[in-house]
Every structure is written in structure tokens, then in C-alpha cells.
Amino acid sequence: MKHSKCAACKVISAAARSLSRAELQLLEHNSVSVDFKRGELIFKQGSFSLNIAYLRSGIAKIHMTGLPGERILRIVRAPAYLGLVSALGDRINQFSATALEEATVCFIDASVFKEFICSNGKFGYEIIEDLCRNELFDHQRYTLQSQKRVPGVIAETLLCLADKIYGRDQFVFPLTRRELGDMVGTSRETVSRVLSGLARDRIIDFADREFTILDKKRLKQISEKG
């Protein structure tokens, strides 16, 4: 655990960039940076949200436990705020965050953060913009997903990971089949079957967690056709 040097931070958020020198100092004195190993819980659903989590490096999953079981809401790549919605919208975290690989997270005192929103318009605007982008993205994803059959949703998820998270067509996906199932709302068995089907058709290739997209065009077709 260490205090972070906010002014020198290379992955400072767009919002924090608009803070004055004095405000940055205040931020620095009210935040700590913590390292996480793969699989470690960053914050837990049901606990108080007394601070804002900012993912500085690594990849994390946002997930919540519902009545049927676990649901992965999204995969987040640094730099990004984790669960702002929960931190600002409720005193209690409505979901959990877990590191999927080595990660660094800055925890910021929520009251200081809220003070910035009130006093610094540019800061507040950047935060709102971030929230809006996420909400639009989620609405779109959930609407499309609910109208697709499982192979379509899995194809879309793979494409999304390649484009938005990893930025290349080959990546080591750190989720189990069960978790991928939790992400697309299906069973682990169906995930297995769909993936081996895609591999049989040489659309993707995978060995364990390592995925390669071989035929992006056909994967897109499957994703769109649903």
C-alpha cells in the first residue's frame, strides 16, 4: 500500500486531468494504490462503497450474484473507474470487482471525489460522460444479446474482447468456461460446445485459455445473424 503521486500518474483519468494543482494534492493525500494478483477480490458486493476504485493497470471483471447465480457484467481494461455507478449511486456496492490478471487499483476517498464533482465542473462533466458512455454501451449490449441465440452472443463476446480489451485477434482469456457462461448467460456445457464448433469450422482456434480468431468475417456473420 502506498500513496500515489497523482500529478505524475501516467494513466491519469480524463476527469483528474482537469483538476487544479491544489486539487491534485488533495487527491493524492486521499488515495492509495494497491496491487492485486490474479483472482483477488477488489471490492465485494454488499460492502460499503466508501471509496472510488480506479483501475490503473491490468484487467478486471465486474460481477454480481443474483438469484440464479453469478453474472459477469463486464470486463474492464485499465485505465478505468470500476463501479462508479455503485460508488456514487448507493452506499452499498451492488456488485463485485475481481482482478483477472495482475492489477493496480487506486482507492480514492469517496467524499473527496464527490467534492470534486461539486466544485469542479469540468471534472464532473468528464465523470458524467464516462458514465453515459458505459450506460449506452451496456444498453446496446444487453438489448442485442437478449435477441440473439447463444452462438451469436458468444461470437459477439469474442469479437468484443479482441477489439476492445486486447486489441488483437490472439489473446489469453483468463476466464473459465463457467465464467464465460456467466458472462453470456448460458451454461458451461453450451460454451464448450459452441467453442468447439467454432474451432471445427476453423473460425477460431484455442488451446485452453489461449484464443485466436482465424476468420473474423465469419465470426462477425455469426455474431450478427444471432
Add this chain to the structure above:
DNA sequence: GCATTAACCACAG
């Protein structure tokens, strides 16, 4: 009705 889709169960590796 018949075909398709996907969940649930079970068992093996």
C-alpha cells in the same frame, strides 16, 4: 408433428 435450441445431468479425463 417434427426440427431446433439449449438446459440439466452424468461421467471421464
Add this chain to the structure above:
DNA sequence: CTGTGGTTAATGC
């Protein structure tokens, strides 16, 4: 944990 096969229930043509 993962892959596969059998069974079953829901839905569409």
C-alpha cells in the same frame, strides 16, 4: 475444470 453424450422442455415452421 473441461468435453461429450443422453435426455428433456420450450419454441418455431
